[in-house]
Amino acid sequence: FLVFNGDIITSLDFRELIKYHKQKEATATITLTPVDDPTMYGLVPIDSNGRVLKFLEKPRWDEITTNLINAGTYVLEPEVLELVPEGKNYSFERELFPILLSKGEKVFGFPSKSYWLDLGTSQKYLKAQGDILDRKIDFDFQFNQEKVGIWIGVNTEINKSSNMFPPLVIGENCKIKENVIVNNHSVILNNTEIGNGTKIKNSLIMDIKFLVQQLQLLDLTLENQPIFQYYFF
Known part of the structure; x- marks a missing residue:
């Protein structure tokens, strides 16, 4: 069966992952992805056959022997669940997988060059x-x-004096008032009203009924938050 971490986005081909798992007759297969800074993640060194050698959590630079990290997508055999205790928080990465290695089980890594991004911060969410x-x-x-590059939901009104620069998305039932500029990489979700003269770039705006005039929003994620925090005089 497949297991996914809930805070990643990936274009991984699951069929290829499952095929690899079956070919290796593995107990567990961990998808691996290369990163530029391995010190921020858990490293997973593998041998020439793809078998996992060990796990190294957030290593120092002098400990790094690979740039492959755990990408948070796994194929597991059902009997693995017998090692997972009921009624408590349990980490696959820090507890289950090291136990499987210590028991000599076949734990393999599946290196992938598919798109992958950890969404653990608002900045990474905006990158995705x-x-x-x-x-x-x-x-x-x-x-x-x-x-081209501009997606608009139904019942959304955009004043003719406002300018949209792709790529961007504006949801349903939105009102974009006068002289608004929505720049690239912005998403405005349903039922949002943007006040006169507001400038938005590389931001996510959701569940906000009214924005005061002359706001400048850059690299932000806003959801039901006091607007005055983001007013730039």
């Missing part, structure tokens, strides 16, 4: 948003593409 808008990963926006 930009990558999706740049079509680096397939995504169905479920809105009409009014112009």
